[in-house]
Amino acid sequence: MTVRSWGLVAAALLLAACGGHADARVVKKTPPRVVKTRTCKPGLRRLGSPRVAYVAVVQQPTRAFRSPGHAAFASFGLKNVNGVETVFGVTAVVRTRSCRATWYHVQLPMRPNGATGWVRAHDLWVTRVRTRIEVDVSARRLSFFRRGRLVLRARVAVGSGATPTPYGRFYVNQRLIPANPNGPYGPGAIGISAFSNVLTGWTQGGPVAIHGTNDPLSIGRAVSNGCVRLPNPVLLRLFRRTPAGTPVVVHP
Numbered sequence: 001m002t003v004r005s006w007g008l009v010a011a012a013l014l015l016a017a018c019g020g021h022a023d024a025r026v027v028k029k030t031p032p033r034v035v036k037t038r039t040c041k042p043g044l045r046r047l048g049s050p051r052v053a054y055v056a057v058v059q060q061p062t063r064a065f066r067s068p069g070h071a072a073f074a075s076f077g078l079k080n081v082n083g084v085e086t087v088f089g090v091t092a093v094v095r096t097r098s099c100r101a102t103w104y105h106v107q108l109p110m111r112p113n114g115a116t117g118w119v120r121a122h123d124l125w126v127t128r129v130r131t132r133i134e135v136d137v138s139a140r141r142l143s144f145f146r147r148g149r150l151v152l153r154a155r156v157a158v159g160s161g162a163t164p165t166p167y168g169r170f171y172v173n174q175r176l177i178p179a180n181p182n183g184p185y186g187p188g189a190i191g192i193s194a195f196s197n198v199l200t201g202w203t204q205g206g207p208v209a210i211h212g213t214n215d216p217l218s219i220g221r222a223v224s225n226g227c228v229r230l231p232n233p234v235l236l237r238l239f240r241r242t243p244a245g246t247p248v249v250v251h252p
Contacts, residue, residue, distance in 0.1 A: 052128050055245020080109070089193070092105035103121055111205060129244075131145065133172075159196075189209040211235065
């Protein structure tokens with residue numbers, strides 16, 4: 001630094017000391033941002049409501065346990081026998097104080113109907129669904145809800161007296177497109193985690209689905225093998241709007 005530049009610095013300091021204005025910028029320091037650590041009440045928390053439900057997609061081969069970490073009784077791969085992603089309906093979660101999920105209590109797509117178990121959280125990807133299906137077997141009516149609001153209602157065919165539609169709380173575990181859209185399943189089938197209570201010897205154990213039909217005159221009657229039939233145009237509307245994990249409640 002030259003002598004002259006030192007002189008300029010000295011002059012500036014002198015002006016500031018005498019109440020003059022030096023040509024300098026004042027840098028304001030920003031206070032450090034305080035990030036609050038999220039905490040949770042550790043333990044079990046129930047999940048789901050009439051407006052929102054939770055679905056878990058299997059990310060790696062996993063097992064279901066009777067209680068967290070004890071008595072494994074079923075194994076599941078990434079995909080089911082139809083090549084569709086394995087999904088579970090989620091009803092509860094166990095969290096740590098730091099809010100990390102460790103276990104999920106889930107509905108399982110297996111016999112007996114209504115089977116549930118505990119699955120390790122790190123084996124799953126969990127998200128929300130905001131749809132719900134209700135089937136009234138006696139009234140032979142299906143109702144579809146989004147965010148708790150009714151958006152579709154239709155007459156259906158249900159199981160016959162010999163092969164009744166099972167009652168209970170299930171969920172959509174697969175969505176299938178038949179090779180023949182003019183066949184007995186129509187243009188699509190929404191598989192649910194229910195099985196026939198009598199047709200145990202059927203392929204894949206007698207799974208139940210909501211599907212179309214090539215017999216439109218059957219709508220409104222109790223004539224199926226346990227599945228719920230819809231007119232094909234209505235089935236297509238429902239198929240497009242129903243994601244995997246959607247709760248399905250079948251009432252008597």
